[in-house]
Amino acid sequence: xxxxxxxxQISTRSRGPWTVVQAAGDLDLATAPDLAAxxxxxxLEMGSSVALDLAAIRFIDSSGLRTLLELRQSDSMRVVLxxxxxxVRDLLRLTMMSDAFETIESVDDLDTI
Numbered sequence: 149x150x151x152x153x154x155x156x157q158i159s160t161r162s163r164g165p166w167t168v169v170q171a172a173g174d175l176d177l178a179t180a181p182d183l184a185a186x187x188x189x190x191x192l193e194m195g196s197s198v199a200l201d202l203a204a205i206r207f208i209d210s211s212g213l214r215t216l217l218e219l220r221q222s223d224s225m226r227v228v229l230x231x232x233x234x235x236v237r238d239l240l241r242l243t244m245m246s247d248a249f250e251t252i253e254s255v256d257d258l259d260t261i
Contacts, residue, residue, distance in 0.1 A: 155179050158186045160194075166258050167194040168230070172204030175212030175236075184215045191225035199258055203231040208239050220249060230255055 156179035157172045167190040171183055187198050200216070220227045229251045232240070240246045252261065 156182060158183060160186060160190050162194055163199070163255060163258055165195055166197045166199050166228075167191065168199045168201055168255055168258075170201040170204070172206075174207040175202075175205050175215070176207065176209045177211040180211045180215040183212075184219060187219050187225070187227070188222070191222075196225045197228075198225050199228045199230050199252075199255065201230040201255060202236050203233055205233045205236050208235050213239055213243060213245065217245070217248070228252055228258070228261065230257075 155174045155176070159170045161168050161170075169183070169187050169190055173179070175183060183200075187200065191198050198219070200219070205212075216229070219225070227249070229236070229249045231253055232251060237246070240249070250261075252258065
């Protein structure tokens with residue numbers, strides 16, 4: 149019997165002055181605190197610039213959006229969204245928050261900002 153996939157997988161890696169936090173799966177009430185903690189810890193340990201790679205987010209609810217907004221408003225880190233999935237883009241557009249985030253298409257674009 150196979151082990152079920154967790155609802156949200158999170159990994160981190162360094163890229164120059166940036167910490168890339170990659171999230172895959174569902175970003176919701178149950179998982180948003182994990183993303184917030186990982187991004188905050190990464191900013192404290194590795195530097196204050198965090199790139200949230202959200203290309204593999206299948207689902208995001210208002211709790212996930214709240215977490216993204218709270219991370220963006222943090223005084224201790226700069227947050228950039230990398231290649232947000234269609235689920236993330238749709239929610240940002242629906243809530244008129246698309247312009248609230250600095251967004252890039254690829255991790256490679258971190259070298260230009």
